[in-house]
Amino acid sequence: MEKKIIVKGMHCKSCEILIKDELEEAGIKARVDYKKGEVTIENFDSKTDLANIHKIIEKNGYKVMK
Amino acid sequence: MNALKLRIAGMHCESCEKLLKKALSKLGHIKEIDLRYNNEIATIYYNQEINVDKVISIIRESGYDAMPISGDYSINNASIKQFLKDLKNKNKAEGQLIFIALQVFAILALLEGVAYFGFFRNIPNFFNTYGYFIIFLLINVVLMATSVWHIKIYGNKFTCMTGMMIGMTIGMLSGFLIGIIVGATNGMFVGSVAGLLIGMAVGGWCGKCCGIMGIMEGIMAGLMGGLMGAMTSLMLLNDNLKLIFPIVTGASALILGGLDYMIYKETKKNEINETYKYDKFNFISFCFLITIIVTFIMVYGTKSLLFR
Numbered sequence: 161m162e163k164k165i166i167v168k169g170m171h172c173k174s175c176e177i178l179i180k181d182e183l184e185e186a187g188i189k190a191r192v193d194y195k196k197g198e199v200t201i202e203n204f205d206s207k208t209d210l211a212n213i214h215k216i217i218e219k220n221g222y223k224v225m226k
Numbered sequence: 227m228n229a230l231k232l233r234i235a236g237m238h239c240e241s242c243e244k245l246l247k248k249a250l251s252k253l254g255h256i257k258e259i260d261l262r263y264n265n266e267i268a269t270i271y272y273n274q275e276i277n278v279d280k281v282i283s284i285i286r287e288s289g290y291d292a293m294p295i296s297g298d299y300s301i302n303n304a305s306i307k308q309f310l311k312d313l314k315n316k317n318k319a320e321g322q323l324i325f326i327a328l329q330v331f332a333i334l335a336l337l338e339g340v341a342y343f344g345f346f347r348n349i350p351n352f353f354n355t356y357g358y359f360i361i362f363l364l365i366n367v368v369l370m371a372t373s374v375w376h377i378k379i380y381g382n383k384f385t386c387m388t389g390m391m392i393g394m395t396i397g398m399l400s401g402f403l404i405g406i407i408v409g410a411t412n413g414m415f416v417g418s419v420a421g422l423l424i425g426m427a428v429g430g431w432c433g434k435c436c437g438i439m440g441i442m443e444g445i446m447a448g449l450m451g452g453l454m455g456a457m458t459s460l461m462l463l464n465d466n467l468k469l470i471f472p473i474v475t476g477a478s479a480l481i482l483g484g485l486d487y488m489i490y491k492e493t494k495k496n497e498i499n500e501t502y503k504y505d506k507f508n509f510i511s512f513c514f515l516i517t518i519i520v521t522f523i524m525v526y527g528t529k530s531l532l533f534r
Binding site: 170171172174175177181221 | 244
């Protein structure tokens with residue numbers, strides 16, 4: 161299952177790469193689209209730690225819309 | 227602690243900054259990275275040796291461009307001193323070149339002396355009309371040829387920017403120096419044509435070291451230099467025409483010295499290679515040919531009304 165997260169504050173390709181990289185380091189596969197302001201988590205299931213994902217994104221200076 | 231300063235191009239937001247910092251920190255021995263997206267200049271502090279090429283390739287792989295600031299392009303006292311020292315050292319390419327240039331100048335002066343006593347002695351008022359300018363022709367040709375051969379020793383190993391600089395400087399100065407001399411004896415038309423032909427040929431030939439861009443730059447500068455040289459002479463005809471020659475030659479020598487220093491810094495390989503030794507004969511014949519042709523044009527070429 162996929163899970164979409166709305167993220168505010170992305171404005172360029174580098175932001176996409178940054179978020180994708182950071183999530184990948186935590187073992188989470190994701191697609192990022194800065195134009196839509198969306199982070200799509202692939203393979204999302206009940207075991208995935210959503211709070212951790214939010215933490216990673218916000219640590220880099222973006223805002224997650226809950 | 228050592229510091230490496232880089233000029234980084236292409237960063238435009240905070241994410242770029244973070245991405246680049248992350249990529250760079252994977253390299254070992256790095257203590258601190260001072261990098262801001264709104265500042266082109268970044269400083270990397272490190273403990274032990276780091277490989278500058280590796281740092282640059284990491285930055286390029288991340289999608290940005292980087293160039294070391296200290297190093298090839300800066301001017302410093304130590305490298306100027308080393309350059310001047312190498313000019314006197316006959317085992318270095320630069321020293322060898324100066325040595326050959328002095329020899330060629332002596333040979334050419336001798337030949338012009340022979341030509342004077344052989345043919346020119348009967349021309350009335352020879353020294354005032356031609357002789358003075360021929361002396362400067364010799365100096366200028368040897369001066370130009372020294373720089374040209376300095377470039378040719380190193381062949382095609384220049385970056386595009388340097389190549390354009392070379393094409394422009396050599397093209398403009400060679401055109402100008404020939405143009406001003408021929409203009410002073412034959413007038414605007416012959417002076418311009420001689421100046422622009424030689425300027426375009428030499429400029430294009432030297433600019434070749436960085437492809438079509440350098441060639442175009444050289445040719446264009448040669449055209450401008452040639453026209454400008456003849457024009458300067460004509461405008462100074464009723465003024466201190468003779469006095470401008472040592473001044474122009476001095477200024478050109480200064481510029482060519484700077485160009486040689488730039489080439490010296492850019493290449494840094496000062497061992498003489500074999501192709502260079504082979505070129506010694508070409509150096510002499512190049513100077514000889516240009517001097518003879520220009521002298522002939524000056525003395526026997528057509529003149530504008532002003533000089534008849």
